[in-house]
Amino acid sequence: MAPNVPAHDDALYNSHASSSFLLSHHRPSTPRRTPPPSHHAQQQHPCHMDSSQLVAHDQFFTQGAEMLPLVDLGLLCHADKAEVQKLVMAVKEWGFFEVANSGVPLKLLSEIEEQVSHVFALPLEAKTRAEPAAGSFHGYLTKSSGEDGKMLQLSEALRLPLNPQHRSDMIIQFWPEGNEAFSSVVEKYIAAVDTVLLQLLKSLALGLGLDPLQFTRNLSNDANFSALRMNIYPASSQSSPTLGLVAHSDASILTILHQSSVAGLQIRKDEKWIAIKPRLGFFVVNVGDMLQVMSNDLFPSVVHRVVKNNNKCRSSVAFIKVTHPEFIVGPVPELVSQQQRTSPYHPFTAEEYYTSMTSHGLLDGKSNLDRFRISPTVEHQRITHLQRKSTIQV
Ligand SMILES: O=C(O)CCC(=O)C(=O)O
Numbered sequence: 001m002a003p004n005v006p007a008h009d010d011a012l013y014n015s016h017a018s019s020s021f022l023l024s025h026h027r028p029s030t031p032r033r034t035p036p037p038s039h040h041a042q043q044q045h046p047c048h049m050d051s052s053q054l055v056a057h058d059q060f061f062t063q064g065a066e067m068l069p070l071v072d073l074g075l076l077c078h079a080d081k082a083e084v085q086k087l088v089m090a091v092k093e094w095g096f097f098e099v100a101n102s103g104v105p106l107k108l109l110s111e112i113e114e115q116v117s118h119v120f121a122l123p124l125e126a127k128t129r130a131e132p133a134a135g136s137f138h139g140y141l142t143k144s145s146g147e148d149g150k151m152l153q154l155s156e157a158l159r160l161p162l163n164p165q166h167r168s169d170m171i172i173q174f175w176p177e178g179n180e181a182f183s184s185v186v187e188k189y190i191a192a193v194d195t196v197l198l199q200l201l202k203s204l205a206l207g208l209g210l211d212p213l214q215f216t217r218n219l220s221n222d223a224n225f226s227a228l229r230m231n232i233y234p235a236s237s238q239s240s241p242t243l244g245l246v247a248h249s250d251a252s253i254l255t256i257l258h259q260s261s262v263a264g265l266q267i268r269k270d271e272k273w274i275a276i277k278p279r280l281g282f283f284v285v286n287v288g289d290m291l292q293v294m295s296n297d298l299f300p301s302v303v304h305r306v307v308k309n310n311n312k313c314r315s316s317v318a319f320i321k322v323t324h325p326e327f328i329v330g331p332v333p334e335l336v337s338q339q340q341r342t343s344p345y346h347p348f349t350a351e352e353y354y355t356s357m358t359s360h361g362l363l364d365g366k367s368n369l370d371r372f373r374i375s376p377t378v379e380h381q382r383i384t385h386l387q388r389k390s391t392i393q394v
């Protein structure tokens, strides 16, 4: 059976730190740090995850959907200065952007979509064999609710490890004889999207005047955390719009999303929800909580959700890249000096961040990151008070 696992790739803890303590480095073993008690009431939580306010996609699009900033990966690969600056501005302002000219063939995108539909079409019995083992974040996730009975995982998802050995162990749980087509498409897809991700992180570091490897050198495919998350959102039978994925931020450094031609993704900007229209061959990329912390809040990790469609099934594939489990995630020291601002978060490891999610559970929006805030927000205090324990994960 699936353990109680948090719903999304987000969230963290803390311990106060001077800027020099915030230097990121590995450490051999990490005694668990507990977030300090919360006192300082600050701002209102940025969003209300009230499902009664859902807006159908068609309605958004007839009103004219807002376009995400678009960057050209070909230009970034050539360190084109204007494009690098465009990327940095887009990420600062939106935390989300689209990538054109990624070099990932359209054929591979349609192949991965096909494999997503194959795996979810398996009998439930085969899928539940791959439910996450205790302590694991990977595996098949199906509908689950929290202790208060509120549904958290609303659709089906499969979190495949990026680590090749762990991945083939999981694939065997779905197909005891193995599945060569599935395995090879997934492998090709991971390799291709990883290249995109590394280039984007190099360009971001370059754009901030940092060592180009600043954000890439401590990433890891071997951890329990980096994953390829396949999502499927069956058409809703309700006449009114329904949620397919609760509002959350990703825990990752970056997440690279391929969405099918069916819309559903909405992001939170300036206190409003914005629907993102899928565009063939363009990836949607978003900053995760870890990059928000490393960039010392220059790059926001933005809350997003999925709304189901009335008559169409939607699928998506999220490539989620996380740091090595023992790497201490804190702000890049140069950014602390440039901004003359110490981090509002206690540093943490990926291990601690994910453990926080499992122990506290997914709470709406960015509540997990709030746990690591040195001066917790009013919303965090409210959430801590509620202490919801059961969770799902992204
Ligand atoms: O399906 C989508 O468009 C979003 C998926 C997502 O946010 C996630 O997997 O973290």
Ligand SMILES: [Fe+2]
Binding pocket: 248, 249, 250, 255, 304, 394
């Ligand atoms: Fe997400």
